[in-house]
Amino acid sequence: MLTRDISLEAAIVDLVDNSIDSMARTRGLSLDESLLDEKAMDRKAKAFREAGLPRIDITIDEKHVSIEDNCGGISYKNAKDEVFRFGRVADPKRSRLSVYGIGLKRAVFKIGRDITIASKTTKDGFLVQINVDEWAKTDHWQFPIEEQDPARTDSKTGTRIMIKRLTDDVEARIGDGKLLGKLHELISKAYTLLVDRFVIIHVNGARVKAQPIPIGLSSKVTPAREQFDYDGVRITMVAGLSERSADGEWTLDRAGWYVLCNGRTVIFADKGDLTGWGVGLPQFVSKYRGFVGVVFLFSENPEALPWTTTKRGLNLESRVYQRVRNRMAVLARPVVTFLNNMYPSGEVEEPGERAIAGTVKQQDIGTVLRKSGIAFQISMPERPSGPPMVSIQYKVRKDRLELAKKILQKPSWAATRVGEHTFNYFLGHEGPK
Amino acid sequence: MNAQASSSPKVPYDLRTAKQIERRMIIDAFQRMGQSGFKIGDYKYIGMGGIYFVDFVLFHRLLGIQMMLSVERDENIKKRVQFNRPYRSIELEYKAIGDVIPFIDQDLKHILWLDYDFIMSNTVVTDAVNASAQLSVGSVLLITVDLKPPPGKPKDWKIHFQTEALDFCNPAWRISDFRQSNLPRINIDIIDAAIRQGLTGRPNVKFLPLFNFLYADGHEMLTVGGVIGTDAEDRMLDGCRFGDAPYIRRKLSDKPYRVPKMILTRKERVSLDAAMPAKPGWHPKEFEMDEEVIALYKEVYRFFPTYAELLL
Numbered sequence: 038m039l040t041r042d043i044s045l046e047a048a049i050v051d052l053v054d055n056s057i058d059s060m061a062r063t064r065g066l067s068l069d070e071s072l073l074d075e076k077a078m079d080r081k082a083k084a085f086r087e088a089g090l091p092r093i094d095i096t097i098d099e100k101h102v103s104i105e106d107n108c109g110g111i112s113y114k115n116a117k118d119e120v121f122r123f124g125r126v127a128d129p130k131r132s133r134l135s136v137y138g139i140g141l142k143r144a145v146f147k148i149g150r151d152i153t154i155a156s157k158t159t160k161d162g163f164l165v166q167i168n169v170d171e172w173a174k175t176d177h178w179q180f181p182i183e184e185q186d187p188a189r190t191d192s193k194t195g196t197r198i199m200i201k202r203l204t205d206d207v208e209a210r211i212g213d214g215k216l217l218g219k220l221h222e223l224i225s226k227a228y229t230l231l232v233d234r235f236v237i238i239h240v241n242g243a244r245v246k247a248q249p250i251p252i253g254l255s256s257k258v259t260p261a262r263e264q265f266d267y268d269g270v271r272i273t274m275v276a277g278l279s280e281r282s283a284d285g286e287w288t289l290d291r292a293g294w295y296v297l298c299n300g301r302t303v304i305f306a307d308k309g310d311l312t313g314w315g316v317g318l319p320q321f322v323s324k325y326r327g328f329v330g331v332v333f334l335f336s337e338n339p340e341a342l343p344w345t346t347t348k349r350g351l352n353l354e355s356r357v358y359q360r361v362r363n364r365m366a367v368l369a370r371p372v373v374t375f376l377n378n379m380y381p382s383g384e385v386e387e388p389g390e391r392a393i394a395g396t397v398k399q400q401d402i403g404t405v406l407r408k409s410g411i412a413f414q415i416s417m418p419e420r421p422s423g424p425p426m427v428s429i430q431y432k433v434r435k436d437r438l439e440l441a442k443k444i445l446q447k448p449s450w451a452a453t454r455v456g457e458h459t460f461n462y463f464l465g466h467e468g469p470k
Numbered sequence: 471m472n473a474q475a476s477s478s479p480k481v482p483y484d485l486r487t488a489k490q491i492e493r494r495m496i497i498d499a500f501q502r503m504g505q506s507g508f509k510i511g512d513y514k515y516i517g518m519g520g521i522y523f524v525d526f527v528l529f530h531r532l533l534g535i536q537m538m539l540s541v542e543r544d545e546n547i548k549k550r551v552q553f554n555r556p557y558r559s560i561e562l563e564y565k566a567i568g569d570v571i572p573f574i575d576q577d578l579k580h581i582l583w584l585d586y587d588f589i590m591s592n593t594v595v596t597d598a599v600n601a602s603a604q605l606s607v608g609s610v611l612l613i614t615v616d617l618k619p620p621p622g623k624p625k626d627w628k629i630h631f632q633t634e635a636l637d638f639c640n641p642a643w644r645i646s647d648f649r650q651s652n653l654p655r656i657n658i659d660i661i662d663a664a665i666r667q668g669l670t671g672r673p674n675v676k677f678l679p680l681f682n683f684l685y686a687d688g689h690e691m692l693t694v695g696g697v698i699g700t701d702a703e704d705r706m707l708d709g710c711r712f713g714d715a716p717y718i719r720r721k722l723s724d725k726p727y728r729v730p731k732m733i734l735t736r737k738e739r740v741s742l743d744a745a746m747p748a749k750p751g752w753h754p755k756e757f758e759m760d761e762e763v764i765a766l767y768k769e770v771y772r773f774f775p776t777y778a779e780l781l782l
Contacts, residue, residue: 320636363668366596367604370568
């Protein structure tokens with residue numbers, strides 16, 4: 038099993054996927070396009086809150102990595118037939134986050150050599166204990182799964198994974214001081230639709246904050262939406278602008294395309310050719326930093342989705358994604374044009390686009406989808422009548438300006454007025470009569 | 471390369487002979503397609519009519535096309551465009567043609583003519599990609615670009631094409647490939663690659679080339695065109711009577727059709743026309759004329775415009 042293909046953070050997030058999968062299964066949250074239905078999700082979130090939000094707790098220190106959840110657990114049968122089975126799972130449709138069933142297994146082997154996985158549902162439970170060094174010597178590649186008693190109450194269900202004797206690489210990574218920050222970031226991005234609303238996740242006791250996709254709208258700015266089915270995948274796309282911060286600027290590192298597979302973020306704020314920049318769109322430049330586009334891909338068969346097994350990339354050979362990428366460019370093009378007009382290269386007076394962009398307010402993705410149209414639309418105020426105007430700006434020495442005022446005998450005039458007057462004076466003498 | 475001003479007021483579009491021959495040939499092809507099942511009259515034409523609307527008038531009169539949209543980028547000539555619109559039924563939009571592509575109705579067949587008057591640029595390739603992703607099956611896509619070399623030496627030309635066409639530039643191209651005589655090929659291959667990119671992931675949809683014109687009224691221009699279609703449209707094109715249409719190019723790898731430059735007086739043309747279609751070896755008795763010129767004239771006489779001064 039190629040554990041070097043996956044980073045430690047990604048391996049830990051794979052373990053979180055496992056918990057989320059349990060939660061989705063046992064608490065009736067479908068990881069399908071209903072996640073995009075504003076009203077249905079509000080109702081569901083309320084029900085979750087009333088029943089108490091499930092928790093996932095990740096603990097990391099130099100000696101061990103553990104993840105514990107009360108997300109309903111994995112049944113003995115499921116563990117035997119799916120989760121701990123090597124090779125292809127006969128019916129992968131039960132899990133929506135498992136790509137080729139390798140996530141959990143690869144993750145635990147990546148992290149350490151002493152692995153304990155225990156889980157309880159209300160019907161049964163199981164325990165897996167692996168000493169990797171010993172286990173590797175055996176020739177039957179099977180996990181020793183022992184059946185256990187069920188949990189007595191709902192609240193006692195859940196899964197606990199404890200990994201000790203960490204691999205040297207992992208131990209070094211844990212020591213580097215940046216891991217926890219990166220993990221927070223990655224989890225909040227990966228589960229942008231779920232964190233805080235349907236599940237609470239802690240890393241070493243600190244709660245992971247939700248990081249919503251920064252797309253917005255206003256009465257003057259309507260994002261574009263497109264929906265279609267292709268090769269067993271349901272595709273929903275939306276493209277528009279993000280909200281500008283208090284200082285009137287957009288945040289470059291949150292601009293670009295977001296791609297989510299079965300509700301899990303795979304690509305975050307991408308600005309490269311993976312998402313069509315430099316293909317059907319111009320190459321990304323900083324004036325496009327107001328752009329945000331989101332692609333949701335849902336399929337009951339996770340293997341039909343174009344994600345890679347590490348769930349941090351997309352497979353460009355996928356026919357679905359090739360089609361999607363071309364549609365993304367078409368959807369995004371009017372937004373890009375709007376931003377081109379907003380930052381013209383010529384000396385045009387500050388365009389109305391700036392005022393329009395300032396009206397955008399960030400909204401829940403369900404709201405954005407509900408209120409978006411078939412194409413990106415802005416309602417621009419009518420251009421002011423009269424000839425087009427430009428600004429002229431230049432610097433002169435202060436004493437030269439004072440001299441000009443003296444000649445004009447207008448000591449109280451502002452510099453702008455002196456500039457206008459001298460310009461008109463020039464045209465009056467040199468321009469056509 | 472985005473803010474191209476309209477060239478409409480600069481060029482008297484209606485008097486460009488080579489362009490007019492190209493238009494007439496394209497219309498001839500559409501008429502042949504009409505006889506083989508393409509309902510061209512029901513298509514919507516989206517083009518860049520400028521202030522002359524030459525193609526719009528021809529498409530309306532000769533093909534019966536009713537739905538038409540002219541796209542004009544220069545907002546400063548809005549009234550002029552409006553004033554010159556020949557038919558009420560022509561819709562007008564003031565934006566770059568690329569900004570119209572996302573709004574093209576996918577339930578309707580279109581003729582979309584991206585009739586640029588500038589050289590290969592990022593606008594051309596992104597529009598080609600997006601148009602191929604958007605146009606419905608059965609639609610016709612035409613792309614015209616100026617073949618004038620970019621400024622500088624071939625080394626700079628190469629940089630220009632690589633910066634503008636990005637991955638659509640064949641990485642195997644060397645500076646020696648960027649010579650003037652090879653610029654048509656470079657442009658054709660870039661447009662071809664961009665169209666194929668736009669079609670990726672569309673099941674069984676291909677670009678079925680029909681046109682690959684080189685023509686020059688001032689400097690050389692290129693028009694590549696064809697049908698966005700499946701095997702069904704391919705078979706329909708096979709059924710078109712293109713055998714005696716020398717301008718048709720069903721493969722972009724073939725040499726482009728060069729619209730011949732004919733230097734003939736009106737009197738000569740009247741005399742030549744009377745002998746058309748001429749048998750091989752025929753030549754006029756009253757004046758000298760090379761056989762190749764007569765052969766070329768035979769190809770184009772049906773499409774050749776006659777211009778005369780009218781004293782109104």
